[in-house]
Amino acid sequence: MDPHLLRTFVVVAERASFSAAARELGYTQSAVSQQIAALEDDLGVPLLHRRPVAPTEAGARLLEHAAALLLRLDAARADVRRAAREPGGVLRVGASALSAYRVGVALSVVRRARPGLELVLRVAGRDGVVAGVAGGDLDVGLVDGVAAPSDPLRLGDVAPLTTVAVAEQPCVVLLPAGHPLARRSGLRLDDLVDARWIDAPEVAAPLADLRAAVGSDGLRGSVRYEGADVRTLLALVAAGHGLAIVPSGAADGVPLAGPRLVFRTELVHGHLAGAAADLAGSVRIGA
Incomplete structure (x- = not known):
């Protein structure tokens, strides 16, 4: 599962709008739609109802995991950077x-x-x-x-x-x-x-x-x-x-x-x- 696509899915679900998510993420609405479609293809299930925009049952289940998954990825990235970072001038x-x-x-x-x-x-x-x-x-x-x-x-x-x-x-x-x-x-x-x-x-x-x-x-x-x-x-x-x-x-x-x-x-x-x-x-x- 591509975390980039997962982040896009979370924003669309939270905003209940492809256009609002596109504005927040700095993408075109078409690009956001393509990313959601790619994530759905990867998982093999529809994740969002389109009219109105709302999570499907499978999408709601994914949302329950998404925050923890993304935070864990951020934590791993931050820990690697901390280990490699030279001691700086800011604490x-x-x-x-x-x-x-x-x-x-x-x-x-x-x-x-x-x-x-x-x-x-x-x-x-x-x-x-x-x-x-x-x-x-x-x-x-x-x-x-x-x-x-x-x-x-x-x-x-x-x-x-x-x-x-x-x-x-x-x-x-x-x-x-x-x-x-x-x-x-x-x-x-x-x-x-x-x-x-x-x-x-x-x-x-x-x-x-x-x-x-x-x-x-x-x-x-x-x-x-x-x-x-x-x-x-x-x-x-x-x-x-x-x-x-x-x-x-x-x-x-x-x-x-x-x-x-x-x-x-x-x-x-x-x-x-x-x-x-x-x-x-x-x-x-x-x-």
Whole structure:
């Protein structure tokens, strides 16, 4: 399967239009049609209905695999280039919102060792950091998430990436000051399944992870916050919009007594060399 044709198929399916895909990809509409026909000939099945443009059943199945296939190809290409690249003058680091503060001290160590180094720090969501490292846009990344103690984060299959544990912090539950449970010494998640929650995946435990931890879909989202500012999350909690679970170092809250969950921070990287290797060593030492 030609990845070039696969990328074209993904854009056509997402835009539901051959002409829109042609404009985005910089091709003629005829060229896009020819590429889709070539992919269909290769697989031996129709992938798109033409009027209106929509995936067939086989096309929908291919779309389920396409993102992972293309990301894996990008990851392999980036890792080969990293291995062959001479150490440069730019270090590009990605970090999820709650792990970004850990980069500061490590970057200071690297800068002292390499005074002419240009540093670029990108704060993004967990998936964005992992994809950036896999695709070569970032040299190294830090991500965090909720997990059982000593369990790795579920980051998907984007090999050949390496993940290394950096830190684990206890979880705390954020509640409004006047909440009847705010003075408890500890709270179990099982006792909070009927509460309203703020789903803030970039700065708190995602509701999907908490539901998996308790084996219940009873955790109801009241507000979804897609930003990366902890102060905004605290304001939403204080205003009574819902509860949230964050690492103990991010804010004051009631300790989570069960199930046993921690906020885990991991270093994500491919081939390490030069300043990226220096940073990785500094983050681990300073964890």
